[in-house]
Amino acid sequence: MNIGHTYENTARLVHAVTGEYPAAEDLSTAYRAAVSNPELRPMPVEGEGISLSYENGAWAEFCTDNGIFQHIFKGAGPSDGPTREGWDNKVANALDLVQEISPDLRRMVDLLVTDLVILNSGADGGGSASHIPGVVVMSPGQNWGVLDYAMCLVHEGMHLNLFLADKVYGTFRLSSTELEAEQYRALSAVKIGQRRPLDKAFHAAIVTVPLMLMEHHEGRTTLVDLYTKSLRDACEDLQRQRPHFTEYGRLLLDELCRFGEAIDFDHVARAISSPDYAGYRPAVAA
Incomplete structure:
Protein backbone atom coordinates (compact mmCIF):
# COMPACT_ATOMS: atom_id res chain seq x y z
CA MET A 1 0.00 0.00 0.00
CA TYR A 169 8.92 -11.21 -4.98
CA GLY A 170 6.39 -14.01 -4.53
CA THR A 171 4.01 -14.02 -1.58
CA PHE A 172 3.31 -17.71 -1.01
CA ARG A 173 5.36 -20.90 -1.06
CA LEU A 174 2.56 -22.74 -2.87
CA SER A 175 0.87 -22.05 -6.18
CA SER A 176 -2.58 -20.48 -6.39
CA THR A 177 -3.96 -23.84 -7.50
CA GLU A 178 -2.43 -25.62 -4.50
CA LEU A 179 -3.85 -22.96 -2.17
CA GLU A 180 -7.37 -23.98 -3.22
CA ALA A 181 -7.05 -27.06 -0.97
CA GLU A 182 -9.12 -27.02 2.20
CA GLN A 183 -6.13 -27.20 4.55
CA TYR A 184 -4.75 -23.91 3.20
CA ARG A 185 -7.96 -21.91 3.53
CA ALA A 186 -8.45 -18.97 5.90
CA LEU A 187 -11.31 -16.83 7.12
CA SER A 188 -12.35 -13.96 4.87
CA ALA A 189 -12.56 -10.47 6.38
CA VAL A 190 -15.17 -9.54 3.76
CA LYS A 191 -17.23 -12.68 3.20
CA ILE A 192 -17.66 -13.00 6.93
CA GLY A 193 -17.59 -16.54 8.27
CA GLN A 194 -16.42 -18.05 4.98
CA ARG A 195 -13.11 -19.81 4.53
CA ARG A 196 -11.38 -18.95 1.25
CA PRO A 197 -8.16 -20.03 -0.46
CA LEU A 198 -5.21 -18.46 1.36
CA ASP A 199 -4.24 -16.01 -1.39
CA LYS A 200 -7.81 -14.76 -1.82
CA ALA A 201 -8.36 -14.44 1.94
CA PHE A 202 -5.10 -12.51 2.27
CA HIS A 203 -5.98 -10.14 -0.56
CA ALA A 204 -9.46 -9.55 0.85
CA ALA A 205 -8.05 -8.68 4.27
CA ILE A 206 -5.50 -6.22 2.91
CA VAL A 207 -7.90 -4.32 0.67
CA THR A 208 -10.25 -3.66 3.59
CA VAL A 209 -7.65 -1.32 5.11
CA PRO A 210 -7.70 1.55 2.56
CA LEU A 211 -11.47 1.20 2.19
CA MET A 212 -11.98 1.62 5.92
CA LEU A 213 -9.63 4.62 5.81
CA MET A 214 -11.64 6.21 3.01
CA GLU A 215 -14.95 5.81 4.81
CA HIS A 216 -13.41 7.11 8.03
CA HIS A 217 -12.16 10.20 6.17
CA GLU A 218 -15.68 10.84 4.91
CA GLY A 219 -17.20 10.48 8.38
CA ARG A 220 -18.82 7.11 7.75
CA THR A 221 -18.51 3.96 9.82
CA THR A 222 -20.28 1.24 7.81
CA LEU A 223 -17.16 -0.72 6.89
CA VAL A 224 -15.37 0.04 10.14
CA ASP A 225 -18.32 -1.38 12.07
CA LEU A 226 -18.62 -4.35 9.71
CA TYR A 227 -14.97 -5.34 9.36
CA THR A 228 -13.26 -4.51 12.66
CA LYS A 229 -13.94 -7.92 14.23
CA SER A 230 -13.89 -9.93 11.00
CA LEU A 231 -10.50 -8.45 10.05
CA ARG A 232 -9.08 -9.39 13.44
CA ASP A 233 -10.45 -12.92 13.12
CA ALA A 234 -9.09 -13.17 9.58
CA CYS A 235 -5.64 -12.04 10.72
CA GLU A 236 -5.55 -14.68 13.46
CA ASP A 237 -6.48 -17.33 10.93
CA LEU A 238 -3.97 -16.07 8.37
CA GLN A 239 -1.21 -16.27 10.98
CA ARG A 240 -1.95 -19.97 11.39
CA GLN A 241 -0.97 -20.35 7.73
CA ARG A 242 2.27 -18.40 8.22
CA PRO A 243 4.56 -21.30 7.14
CA HIS A 244 3.07 -21.07 3.65
CA PHE A 245 4.05 -17.41 3.20
CA THR A 246 7.42 -16.40 1.79
CA GLU A 247 9.65 -14.07 3.81
CA TYR A 248 8.22 -11.19 1.81
CA GLY A 249 4.68 -12.40 2.34
CA ARG A 250 5.28 -12.56 6.09
CA LEU A 251 6.41 -8.94 6.08
CA LEU A 252 3.09 -7.94 4.50
CA LEU A 253 1.14 -10.26 6.79
CA ASP A 254 2.73 -8.83 9.94
CA GLU A 255 1.95 -5.25 8.98
CA LEU A 256 -1.65 -6.20 8.18
CA CYS A 257 -2.03 -7.90 11.54
CA ARG A 258 -0.70 -4.86 13.39
CA PHE A 259 -3.55 -2.84 11.92
CA GLY A 260 -6.03 -5.62 12.67
CA GLU A 261 -5.02 -5.60 16.34
CA ALA A 262 -5.50 -1.84 16.77
CA ILE A 263 -7.47 0.14 14.19
CA ASP A 264 -5.39 3.29 13.80
CA PHE A 265 -6.23 5.41 10.75
CA ASP A 266 -3.48 7.94 11.44
CA HIS A 267 -1.02 5.04 11.20
CA VAL A 268 -2.58 3.90 7.91
CA ALA A 269 -2.34 7.40 6.45
CA ARG A 270 1.33 7.61 7.44
CA ALA A 271 2.06 4.12 6.12
CA ILE A 272 0.74 5.02 2.67
CA SER A 273 3.33 7.78 2.25
CA SER A 274 6.15 7.19 4.72
CA PRO A 275 9.61 6.40 3.30
CA ASP A 276 10.04 3.98 6.23
CA TYR A 277 7.77 1.55 4.36
CA ALA A 278 9.26 2.03 0.91
CA GLY A 279 11.79 -0.80 0.84
CA TYR A 280 11.74 -4.57 0.99
CA ARG A 281 12.88 -4.50 4.63
CA PRO A 282 11.27 -1.37 6.11
CA ALA A 283 12.79 -0.21 9.36
CA VAL A 284 9.45 -0.42 11.16
CA ALA A 285 9.29 -4.16 10.51
CA ALA A 286 12.81 -4.90 11.74
Missing part, protein backbone atom coordinates in the same frame (compact mmCIF):
# COMPACT_ATOMS: atom_id res chain seq x y z
CA ASN A 2 2.99 2.29 0.51
CA ILE A 3 3.54 4.44 -2.57
CA GLY A 4 7.33 4.25 -2.41
CA HIS A 5 7.22 0.48 -2.21
CA THR A 6 4.73 0.43 -5.10
CA TYR A 7 7.14 2.48 -7.19
CA GLU A 8 10.02 0.17 -6.24
CA ASN A 9 8.06 -2.93 -7.21
CA THR A 10 6.91 -1.34 -10.45
CA ALA A 11 10.48 -0.43 -11.37
CA ARG A 12 11.60 -4.01 -10.61
CA LEU A 13 8.89 -5.38 -12.90
CA VAL A 14 9.91 -2.97 -15.67
CA HIS A 15 13.55 -4.05 -15.31
CA ALA A 16 12.61 -7.73 -15.38
CA VAL A 17 10.63 -7.27 -18.60
CA THR A 18 12.72 -4.67 -20.46
CA GLY A 19 16.16 -4.75 -18.82
CA GLU A 20 15.92 -1.00 -18.22
CA TYR A 21 15.91 0.97 -14.96
CA PRO A 22 13.28 3.70 -15.33
CA ALA A 23 13.66 7.08 -13.66
CA ALA A 24 10.84 8.03 -11.30
CA GLU A 25 9.42 10.58 -13.73
CA ASP A 26 9.33 7.94 -16.49
CA LEU A 27 7.91 5.13 -14.39
CA SER A 28 4.31 5.34 -15.56
CA THR A 29 5.30 5.30 -19.23
CA ALA A 30 7.78 2.47 -18.61
CA TYR A 31 5.19 0.40 -16.71
CA ARG A 32 2.64 0.80 -19.49
CA ALA A 33 5.21 -0.27 -22.07
CA ALA A 34 6.24 -3.27 -19.94
CA VAL A 35 2.73 -4.63 -19.36
CA SER A 36 1.97 -4.14 -23.07
CA ASN A 37 4.32 -7.08 -23.64
CA PRO A 38 2.14 -9.86 -25.17
CA GLU A 39 3.53 -12.28 -22.60
CA LEU A 40 1.91 -10.22 -19.83
CA ARG A 41 -1.44 -9.28 -21.38
CA PRO A 42 -3.15 -9.75 -24.75
CA MET A 43 -3.70 -6.10 -25.66
CA PRO A 44 -1.33 -3.14 -25.18
CA VAL A 45 -2.00 -0.04 -23.14
CA GLU A 46 -3.21 2.78 -25.36
CA GLY A 47 -2.63 6.42 -24.49
CA GLU A 48 -2.18 8.02 -21.09
CA GLY A 49 -4.47 8.07 -18.10
CA ILE A 50 -7.19 5.48 -17.55
CA SER A 51 -8.78 4.32 -20.80
CA LEU A 52 -12.53 3.80 -20.38
CA SER A 53 -14.52 1.25 -22.36
CA TYR A 54 -17.90 -0.41 -21.95
CA GLU A 55 -19.78 -3.66 -22.48
CA ASN A 56 -19.08 -3.63 -26.21
CA GLY A 57 -15.37 -2.80 -26.02
CA ALA A 58 -12.36 -4.99 -26.79
CA TRP A 59 -11.64 -5.80 -23.15
CA ALA A 60 -15.24 -6.76 -22.49
CA GLU A 61 -15.14 -9.05 -25.51
CA PHE A 62 -11.86 -10.62 -24.36
CA CYS A 63 -13.16 -11.24 -20.85
CA THR A 64 -16.44 -12.68 -22.09
CA ASP A 65 -14.72 -14.97 -24.63
CA ASN A 66 -12.28 -16.25 -22.00
CA GLY A 67 -14.69 -16.64 -19.09
CA ILE A 68 -13.05 -13.90 -17.00
CA PHE A 69 -15.24 -12.09 -14.42
CA GLN A 70 -18.26 -14.14 -15.46
CA HIS A 71 -20.14 -13.03 -12.36
CA ILE A 72 -19.75 -9.41 -13.48
CA PHE A 73 -20.39 -9.76 -17.21
CA LYS A 74 -23.35 -12.09 -16.87
CA GLY A 75 -26.51 -10.13 -17.53
CA ALA A 76 -24.77 -6.98 -18.79
CA GLY A 77 -26.99 -5.08 -21.19
CA PRO A 78 -26.29 -2.27 -23.65
CA SER A 79 -25.56 1.20 -22.29
CA ASP A 80 -26.53 4.45 -24.00
CA GLY A 81 -24.65 7.72 -24.35
CA PRO A 82 -26.12 9.52 -21.31
CA THR A 83 -25.47 6.48 -19.10
CA ARG A 84 -21.85 6.32 -20.20
CA GLU A 85 -21.43 10.06 -19.72
CA GLY A 86 -22.76 9.68 -16.18
CA TRP A 87 -20.28 6.86 -15.49
CA ASP A 88 -17.42 8.90 -16.91
CA ASN A 89 -18.30 11.88 -14.72
CA LYS A 90 -18.55 9.70 -11.62
CA VAL A 91 -15.13 8.18 -12.34
CA ALA A 92 -13.57 11.63 -12.78
CA ASN A 93 -15.15 12.84 -9.54
CA ALA A 94 -14.09 9.63 -7.79
CA LEU A 95 -10.46 10.16 -8.76
CA ASP A 96 -10.68 13.72 -7.39
CA LEU A 97 -12.05 12.29 -4.12
CA VAL A 98 -9.21 9.77 -3.86
CA GLN A 99 -6.81 12.68 -4.37
CA GLU A 100 -8.51 14.58 -1.55
CA ILE A 101 -8.39 11.60 0.83
CA SER A 102 -4.83 10.55 0.03
CA PRO A 103 -2.72 11.92 -2.85
CA ASP A 104 -0.52 8.83 -2.69
CA LEU A 105 -3.48 6.46 -3.00
CA ARG A 106 -4.38 8.46 -6.10
CA ARG A 107 -0.82 8.05 -7.41
CA MET A 108 -1.14 4.31 -6.92
CA VAL A 109 -4.40 4.17 -8.88
CA ASP A 110 -3.03 6.42 -11.63
CA LEU A 111 0.08 4.24 -11.95
CA LEU A 112 -1.46 0.78 -11.89
CA VAL A 113 -4.93 1.15 -13.42
CA THR A 114 -4.55 1.56 -17.17
CA ASP A 115 -7.95 0.34 -18.45
CA LEU A 116 -11.40 0.53 -16.86
CA VAL A 117 -14.36 -1.40 -18.27
CA ILE A 118 -17.69 -0.07 -16.97
CA LEU A 119 -20.97 -1.90 -17.52
CA ASN A 120 -24.30 -2.46 -15.88
CA SER A 121 -24.91 -6.10 -15.00
CA GLY A 122 -26.40 -5.77 -11.53
CA ALA A 123 -23.27 -7.29 -9.99
CA ASP A 124 -22.58 -4.10 -8.01
CA GLY A 125 -18.84 -4.54 -7.72
CA GLY A 126 -15.54 -4.73 -9.50
CA GLY A 127 -12.87 -7.16 -10.61
CA SER A 128 -9.17 -7.42 -11.49
CA ALA A 129 -6.91 -10.34 -12.32
CA SER A 130 -3.21 -11.12 -12.10
CA HIS A 131 -2.98 -12.19 -15.75
CA ILE A 132 -4.32 -8.89 -17.17
CA PRO A 133 -2.32 -6.22 -15.30
CA GLY A 134 -3.77 -2.74 -15.39
CA VAL A 135 -7.32 -3.84 -16.24
CA VAL A 136 -10.25 -3.19 -13.88
CA VAL A 137 -13.88 -4.09 -14.51
CA MET A 138 -16.64 -2.23 -12.70
CA SER A 139 -20.41 -2.75 -12.53
CA PRO A 140 -21.68 0.21 -10.47
CA GLY A 141 -24.67 -0.24 -8.22
CA GLN A 142 -27.75 1.78 -9.06
CA ASN A 143 -27.36 3.82 -5.88
CA TRP A 144 -23.60 4.23 -5.97
CA GLY A 145 -22.29 7.66 -5.08
CA VAL A 146 -18.88 9.14 -5.82
CA LEU A 147 -17.36 7.50 -2.72
CA ASP A 148 -18.49 4.06 -3.94
CA TYR A 149 -16.77 4.62 -7.29
CA ALA A 150 -13.66 5.86 -5.50
CA MET A 151 -13.57 2.86 -3.18
CA CYS A 152 -13.99 0.45 -6.09
CA LEU A 153 -11.07 2.02 -7.94
CA VAL A 154 -8.84 1.87 -4.84
CA HIS A 155 -10.03 -1.65 -4.01
CA GLU A 156 -9.14 -3.02 -7.44
CA GLY A 157 -6.01 -0.87 -7.65
CA MET A 158 -4.84 -2.48 -4.41
CA HIS A 159 -5.44 -5.94 -5.86
CA LEU A 160 -3.33 -4.95 -8.88
CA ASN A 161 -0.67 -3.73 -6.44
CA LEU A 162 -0.65 -7.09 -4.65
CA PHE A 163 -0.49 -8.97 -7.97
CA LEU A 164 2.49 -6.79 -8.90
CA ALA A 165 4.26 -7.49 -5.61
CA ASP A 166 3.66 -11.20 -6.05
CA LYS A 167 5.18 -11.14 -9.54
CA VAL A 168 8.27 -9.36 -8.24
Whole structure:
Protein backbone atom coordinates (compact mmCIF):
# COMPACT_ATOMS: atom_id res chain seq x y z
CA MET A 1 0.00 0.00 0.00
CA ASN A 2 2.99 2.29 0.51
CA ILE A 3 3.54 4.44 -2.57
CA GLY A 4 7.33 4.25 -2.41
CA HIS A 5 7.22 0.48 -2.21
CA THR A 6 4.73 0.43 -5.10
CA TYR A 7 7.14 2.48 -7.19
CA GLU A 8 10.02 0.17 -6.24
CA ASN A 9 8.06 -2.93 -7.21
CA THR A 10 6.91 -1.34 -10.45
CA ALA A 11 10.48 -0.43 -11.37
CA ARG A 12 11.60 -4.01 -10.61
CA LEU A 13 8.89 -5.38 -12.90
CA VAL A 14 9.91 -2.97 -15.67
CA HIS A 15 13.55 -4.05 -15.31
CA ALA A 16 12.61 -7.73 -15.38
CA VAL A 17 10.63 -7.27 -18.60
CA THR A 18 12.72 -4.67 -20.46
CA GLY A 19 16.16 -4.75 -18.82
CA GLU A 20 15.92 -1.00 -18.22
CA TYR A 21 15.91 0.97 -14.96
CA PRO A 22 13.28 3.70 -15.33
CA ALA A 23 13.66 7.08 -13.66
CA ALA A 24 10.84 8.03 -11.30
CA GLU A 25 9.42 10.58 -13.73
CA ASP A 26 9.33 7.94 -16.49
CA LEU A 27 7.91 5.13 -14.39
CA SER A 28 4.31 5.34 -15.56
CA THR A 29 5.30 5.30 -19.23
CA ALA A 30 7.78 2.47 -18.61
CA TYR A 31 5.19 0.40 -16.71
CA ARG A 32 2.64 0.80 -19.49
CA ALA A 33 5.21 -0.27 -22.07
CA ALA A 34 6.24 -3.27 -19.94
CA VAL A 35 2.73 -4.63 -19.36
CA SER A 36 1.97 -4.14 -23.07
CA ASN A 37 4.32 -7.08 -23.64
CA PRO A 38 2.14 -9.86 -25.17
CA GLU A 39 3.53 -12.28 -22.60
CA LEU A 40 1.91 -10.22 -19.83
CA ARG A 41 -1.44 -9.28 -21.38
CA PRO A 42 -3.15 -9.75 -24.75
CA MET A 43 -3.70 -6.10 -25.66
CA PRO A 44 -1.33 -3.14 -25.18
CA VAL A 45 -2.00 -0.04 -23.14
CA GLU A 46 -3.21 2.78 -25.36
CA GLY A 47 -2.63 6.42 -24.49
CA GLU A 48 -2.18 8.02 -21.09
CA GLY A 49 -4.47 8.07 -18.10
CA ILE A 50 -7.19 5.48 -17.55
CA SER A 51 -8.78 4.32 -20.80
CA LEU A 52 -12.53 3.80 -20.38
CA SER A 53 -14.52 1.25 -22.36
CA TYR A 54 -17.90 -0.41 -21.95
CA GLU A 55 -19.78 -3.66 -22.48
CA ASN A 56 -19.08 -3.63 -26.21
CA GLY A 57 -15.37 -2.80 -26.02
CA ALA A 58 -12.36 -4.99 -26.79
CA TRP A 59 -11.64 -5.80 -23.15
CA ALA A 60 -15.24 -6.76 -22.49
CA GLU A 61 -15.14 -9.05 -25.51
CA PHE A 62 -11.86 -10.62 -24.36
CA CYS A 63 -13.16 -11.24 -20.85
CA THR A 64 -16.44 -12.68 -22.09
CA ASP A 65 -14.72 -14.97 -24.63
CA ASN A 66 -12.28 -16.25 -22.00
CA GLY A 67 -14.69 -16.64 -19.09
CA ILE A 68 -13.05 -13.90 -17.00
CA PHE A 69 -15.24 -12.09 -14.42
CA GLN A 70 -18.26 -14.14 -15.46
CA HIS A 71 -20.14 -13.03 -12.36
CA ILE A 72 -19.75 -9.41 -13.48
CA PHE A 73 -20.39 -9.76 -17.21
CA LYS A 74 -23.35 -12.09 -16.87
CA GLY A 75 -26.51 -10.13 -17.53
CA ALA A 76 -24.77 -6.98 -18.79
CA GLY A 77 -26.99 -5.08 -21.19
CA PRO A 78 -26.29 -2.27 -23.65
CA SER A 79 -25.56 1.20 -22.29
CA ASP A 80 -26.53 4.45 -24.00
CA GLY A 81 -24.65 7.72 -24.35
CA PRO A 82 -26.12 9.52 -21.31
CA THR A 83 -25.47 6.48 -19.10
CA ARG A 84 -21.85 6.32 -20.20
CA GLU A 85 -21.43 10.06 -19.72
CA GLY A 86 -22.76 9.68 -16.18
CA TRP A 87 -20.28 6.86 -15.49
CA ASP A 88 -17.42 8.90 -16.91
CA ASN A 89 -18.30 11.88 -14.72
CA LYS A 90 -18.55 9.70 -11.62
CA VAL A 91 -15.13 8.18 -12.34
CA ALA A 92 -13.57 11.63 -12.78
CA ASN A 93 -15.15 12.84 -9.54
CA ALA A 94 -14.09 9.63 -7.79
CA LEU A 95 -10.46 10.16 -8.76
CA ASP A 96 -10.68 13.72 -7.39
CA LEU A 97 -12.05 12.29 -4.12
CA VAL A 98 -9.21 9.77 -3.86
CA GLN A 99 -6.81 12.68 -4.37
CA GLU A 100 -8.51 14.58 -1.55
CA ILE A 101 -8.39 11.60 0.83
CA SER A 102 -4.83 10.55 0.03
CA PRO A 103 -2.72 11.92 -2.85
CA ASP A 104 -0.52 8.83 -2.69
CA LEU A 105 -3.48 6.46 -3.00
CA ARG A 106 -4.38 8.46 -6.10
CA ARG A 107 -0.82 8.05 -7.41
CA MET A 108 -1.14 4.31 -6.92
CA VAL A 109 -4.40 4.17 -8.88
CA ASP A 110 -3.03 6.42 -11.63
CA LEU A 111 0.08 4.24 -11.95
CA LEU A 112 -1.46 0.78 -11.89
CA VAL A 113 -4.93 1.15 -13.42
CA THR A 114 -4.55 1.56 -17.17
CA ASP A 115 -7.95 0.34 -18.45
CA LEU A 116 -11.40 0.53 -16.86
CA VAL A 117 -14.36 -1.40 -18.27
CA ILE A 118 -17.69 -0.07 -16.97
CA LEU A 119 -20.97 -1.90 -17.52
CA ASN A 120 -24.30 -2.46 -15.88
CA SER A 121 -24.91 -6.10 -15.00
CA GLY A 122 -26.40 -5.77 -11.53
CA ALA A 123 -23.27 -7.29 -9.99
CA ASP A 124 -22.58 -4.10 -8.01
CA GLY A 125 -18.84 -4.54 -7.72
CA GLY A 126 -15.54 -4.73 -9.50
CA GLY A 127 -12.87 -7.16 -10.61
CA SER A 128 -9.17 -7.42 -11.49
CA ALA A 129 -6.91 -10.34 -12.32
CA SER A 130 -3.21 -11.12 -12.10
CA HIS A 131 -2.98 -12.19 -15.75
CA ILE A 132 -4.32 -8.89 -17.17
CA PRO A 133 -2.32 -6.22 -15.30
CA GLY A 134 -3.77 -2.74 -15.39
CA VAL A 135 -7.32 -3.84 -16.24
CA VAL A 136 -10.25 -3.19 -13.88
CA VAL A 137 -13.88 -4.09 -14.51
CA MET A 138 -16.64 -2.23 -12.70
CA SER A 139 -20.41 -2.75 -12.53
CA PRO A 140 -21.68 0.21 -10.47
CA GLY A 141 -24.67 -0.24 -8.22
CA GLN A 142 -27.75 1.78 -9.06
CA ASN A 143 -27.36 3.82 -5.88
CA TRP A 144 -23.60 4.23 -5.97
CA GLY A 145 -22.29 7.66 -5.08
CA VAL A 146 -18.88 9.14 -5.82
CA LEU A 147 -17.36 7.50 -2.72
CA ASP A 148 -18.49 4.06 -3.94
CA TYR A 149 -16.77 4.62 -7.29
CA ALA A 150 -13.66 5.86 -5.50
CA MET A 151 -13.57 2.86 -3.18
CA CYS A 152 -13.99 0.45 -6.09
CA LEU A 153 -11.07 2.02 -7.94
CA VAL A 154 -8.84 1.87 -4.84
CA HIS A 155 -10.03 -1.65 -4.01
CA GLU A 156 -9.14 -3.02 -7.44
CA GLY A 157 -6.01 -0.87 -7.65
CA MET A 158 -4.84 -2.48 -4.41
CA HIS A 159 -5.44 -5.94 -5.86
CA LEU A 160 -3.33 -4.95 -8.88
CA ASN A 161 -0.67 -3.73 -6.44
CA LEU A 162 -0.65 -7.09 -4.65
CA PHE A 163 -0.49 -8.97 -7.97
CA LEU A 164 2.49 -6.79 -8.90
CA ALA A 165 4.26 -7.49 -5.61
CA ASP A 166 3.66 -11.20 -6.05
CA LYS A 167 5.18 -11.14 -9.54
CA VAL A 168 8.27 -9.36 -8.24
CA TYR A 169 8.92 -11.21 -4.98
CA GLY A 170 6.39 -14.01 -4.53
CA THR A 171 4.01 -14.02 -1.58
CA PHE A 172 3.31 -17.71 -1.01
CA ARG A 173 5.36 -20.90 -1.06
CA LEU A 174 2.56 -22.74 -2.87
CA SER A 175 0.87 -22.05 -6.18
CA SER A 176 -2.58 -20.48 -6.39
CA THR A 177 -3.96 -23.84 -7.50
CA GLU A 178 -2.43 -25.62 -4.50
CA LEU A 179 -3.85 -22.96 -2.17
CA GLU A 180 -7.37 -23.98 -3.22
CA ALA A 181 -7.05 -27.06 -0.97
CA GLU A 182 -9.12 -27.02 2.20
CA GLN A 183 -6.13 -27.20 4.55
CA TYR A 184 -4.75 -23.91 3.20
CA ARG A 185 -7.96 -21.91 3.53
CA ALA A 186 -8.45 -18.97 5.90
CA LEU A 187 -11.31 -16.83 7.12
CA SER A 188 -12.35 -13.96 4.87
CA ALA A 189 -12.56 -10.47 6.38
CA VAL A 190 -15.17 -9.54 3.76
CA LYS A 191 -17.23 -12.68 3.20
CA ILE A 192 -17.66 -13.00 6.93
CA GLY A 193 -17.59 -16.54 8.27
CA GLN A 194 -16.42 -18.05 4.98
CA ARG A 195 -13.11 -19.81 4.53
CA ARG A 196 -11.38 -18.95 1.25
CA PRO A 197 -8.16 -20.03 -0.46
CA LEU A 198 -5.21 -18.46 1.36
CA ASP A 199 -4.24 -16.01 -1.39
CA LYS A 200 -7.81 -14.76 -1.82
CA ALA A 201 -8.36 -14.44 1.94
CA PHE A 202 -5.10 -12.51 2.27
CA HIS A 203 -5.98 -10.14 -0.56
CA ALA A 204 -9.46 -9.55 0.85
CA ALA A 205 -8.05 -8.68 4.27
CA ILE A 206 -5.50 -6.22 2.91
CA VAL A 207 -7.90 -4.32 0.67
CA THR A 208 -10.25 -3.66 3.59
CA VAL A 209 -7.65 -1.32 5.11
CA PRO A 210 -7.70 1.55 2.56
CA LEU A 211 -11.47 1.20 2.19
CA MET A 212 -11.98 1.62 5.92
CA LEU A 213 -9.63 4.62 5.81
CA MET A 214 -11.64 6.21 3.01
CA GLU A 215 -14.95 5.81 4.81
CA HIS A 216 -13.41 7.11 8.03
CA HIS A 217 -12.16 10.20 6.17
CA GLU A 218 -15.68 10.84 4.91
CA GLY A 219 -17.20 10.48 8.38
CA ARG A 220 -18.82 7.11 7.75
CA THR A 221 -18.51 3.96 9.82
CA THR A 222 -20.28 1.24 7.81
CA LEU A 223 -17.16 -0.72 6.89
CA VAL A 224 -15.37 0.04 10.14
CA ASP A 225 -18.32 -1.38 12.07
CA LEU A 226 -18.62 -4.35 9.71
CA TYR A 227 -14.97 -5.34 9.36
CA THR A 228 -13.26 -4.51 12.66
CA LYS A 229 -13.94 -7.92 14.23
CA SER A 230 -13.89 -9.93 11.00
CA LEU A 231 -10.50 -8.45 10.05
CA ARG A 232 -9.08 -9.39 13.44
CA ASP A 233 -10.45 -12.92 13.12
CA ALA A 234 -9.09 -13.17 9.58
CA CYS A 235 -5.64 -12.04 10.72
CA GLU A 236 -5.55 -14.68 13.46
CA ASP A 237 -6.48 -17.33 10.93
CA LEU A 238 -3.97 -16.07 8.37
CA GLN A 239 -1.21 -16.27 10.98
CA ARG A 240 -1.95 -19.97 11.39
CA GLN A 241 -0.97 -20.35 7.73
CA ARG A 242 2.27 -18.40 8.22
CA PRO A 243 4.56 -21.30 7.14
CA HIS A 244 3.07 -21.07 3.65
CA PHE A 245 4.05 -17.41 3.20
CA THR A 246 7.42 -16.40 1.79
CA GLU A 247 9.65 -14.07 3.81
CA TYR A 248 8.22 -11.19 1.81
CA GLY A 249 4.68 -12.40 2.34
CA ARG A 250 5.28 -12.56 6.09
CA LEU A 251 6.41 -8.94 6.08
CA LEU A 252 3.09 -7.94 4.50
CA LEU A 253 1.14 -10.26 6.79
CA ASP A 254 2.73 -8.83 9.94
CA GLU A 255 1.95 -5.25 8.98
CA LEU A 256 -1.65 -6.20 8.18
CA CYS A 257 -2.03 -7.90 11.54
CA ARG A 258 -0.70 -4.86 13.39
CA PHE A 259 -3.55 -2.84 11.92
CA GLY A 260 -6.03 -5.62 12.67
CA GLU A 261 -5.02 -5.60 16.34
CA ALA A 262 -5.50 -1.84 16.77
CA ILE A 263 -7.47 0.14 14.19
CA ASP A 264 -5.39 3.29 13.80
CA PHE A 265 -6.23 5.41 10.75
CA ASP A 266 -3.48 7.94 11.44
CA HIS A 267 -1.02 5.04 11.20
CA VAL A 268 -2.58 3.90 7.91
CA ALA A 269 -2.34 7.40 6.45
CA ARG A 270 1.33 7.61 7.44
CA ALA A 271 2.06 4.12 6.12
CA ILE A 272 0.74 5.02 2.67
CA SER A 273 3.33 7.78 2.25
CA SER A 274 6.15 7.19 4.72
CA PRO A 275 9.61 6.40 3.30
CA ASP A 276 10.04 3.98 6.23
CA TYR A 277 7.77 1.55 4.36
CA ALA A 278 9.26 2.03 0.91
CA GLY A 279 11.79 -0.80 0.84
CA TYR A 280 11.74 -4.57 0.99
CA ARG A 281 12.88 -4.50 4.63
CA PRO A 282 11.27 -1.37 6.11
CA ALA A 283 12.79 -0.21 9.36
CA VAL A 284 9.45 -0.42 11.16
CA ALA A 285 9.29 -4.16 10.51
CA ALA A 286 12.81 -4.90 11.74
